[in-house]
Amino acid sequence: MSLICLLEQPNLILQKPVSYFLGTEFPLLFFSYFKKRLKEVISVRAIDLEEVKLNDLKAELSLTFLGNKSLYWFGNIDDCSSKTKDDFFSLIKNYSGPNIIVFFTTEDLVRIEIQKFSCEIEKNNIQKLSEFLQIKYVDRVLKNAENLKLDQIILLSLYSNVIGSRSKEFVDIWQDKIIKTESSLFTLSSLFFTKDKKRFFEYWLKIKESYQDTFWTVFWLDQSFRAYWFLKYKNDKDFKNMKKISFKLPFSFINSDFKKNSLEGLSLLQGAIFQADCFLKQGLGQDNLEYSLVKYLNS
Template identity: 30%
Template sequence: MNMDFVTFLAQSKDPSWWHTHTSVCFKGDEYQPLFFTLLFDQLKHYNALPYEKKRLDLTTTEKKNVHAMLGQSILGSTVLYWLGDFEKDIPEKQKVDFYTLVKTYQGPHRISFFVRQESKISLPPHTINVILPQPLTQDIQRHSITFFSPTMLPQKQEVLLQHLLTMTNLQLDTLCMLINYVDLINIKQLPEFTHYLSHITTHQPSLSALAEYFFSLNASLFFQLWAELEKEYSEMFWIAFWTEQLWRAHGVITYLRNNDFVHAKQISYRLPFSFIKNSWKNFTQDELHNLFEQLYTLDYRIKTGNASANALALFFFFYFYTKGPQKNH
């Protein structure tokens, strides 16, 4: 049974909705990792999930263990298993078996997963197919903002919606990213921030490169690109950007040191690929925590007018100085 996106956002906040449906399939053109991460975080915030949600990674879990996890319940407890990008994650030689498992699954747990619109998988009538919309109409945008940021002030909503009118081929991941950024902005600084909204989406490759140079300790290339991008954004944007980068990097290291590769992969979204592959070894959790605290202090000084004119540049200079000599690759 198909369900439109707006209806899903409204009904999924009710725990009884999840009680009713054993299998929930999301269908769309492309997998949206940030959207799904924030979706389940927000559902948890709403106390909407009556079950513990666990990630079941089909790329790392043996087939016999998958069947055991989905087929057995400990003391009658129910789990919501998120299978992620279902078809992409299934090993090719096991696809038929997993297709059969999903097609016939009746419990005792709940399963949810994503498939692409062109998928040939045959799903049973009791499966709810949530259709991820494309394009994102303004009505869908409004409902998404209300769902992901129910306390966002009307002034912020209108600024964001006006900016979204200028965008083409808007994806759910981009919408969620912009909702997060606007949510962080002080209402008094909103007029200034409006100018930078377009830069956030149009300069993503450059921002990714900047983060890559930062974490790989490539000071030479970092400062070259920093000189080009620094004035493109406000100080409050840079604080928000680097705070998120450091928070996610800290999470990746925490999970990797506990051999929790599934959660490390999930939280690494918007970090440069090189970080989770190799650069994370350059850091300790304490180092990243200290950098986060320095940014927090710097943010306070900027907002109270007590920061030097080149405060961010000095932050980066001391960062590279304390981490070691400049590297040229």
């Protein structure tokens, strides 16, 4: 079912015991507003699957408080381990109430007969998004809106709310730069951890002049640090901390490309970038950073 159907009839999500949102990435801003609207008509409980026991969850989902049902929001279940997701799917497959289960995933669950909502929205329906979320000025971000994701539309709309009367001018000038920057860094990091040398350096040459040298050392230190601890927590089966450290890492790395990287290699990379940063502060240029990146990609 399309997202616009849900925006026009929000009660649709309350009519089935289990519903899920399908998208290419988790729209955090949209869901924060969506849950706020839902709380006007039903009690909403946010649950982290990695922090609850399945038997306790089953018991809780089978009960209501004074006969009033609640909506249980499980967020992005792609952040959970495979076992946790399999257990969760077994639970929802035959769940019939009395409460309501809602979650997000990038996987189309064709094997389970439950209500599905797409997270895609067409340009001609953006105004309805504005009305549902009660955000003004969404109409001012319609430039190239067909290329924008749900959260990007909301983000630019919030900028417009803050800036006020000059928001259209702001969006016209800055929209491409704001959105392009965010996606560019994710793309660059994704190509790096995929170890696609050719495409990585082609892309690197395109965008490296957009930032100062000092930014890049901080950026790569942060990415390598997060990637290292993501792998460490994954190996230790510490999924709670793995989920936390995955923030800012590319989705391709989280989903599969972590297999192409090692703890030893990432540790050596951090040391090399730190040394490159020291050389940079001594006025010796960016060549040492690029050498560190090349060395890692060849490892």
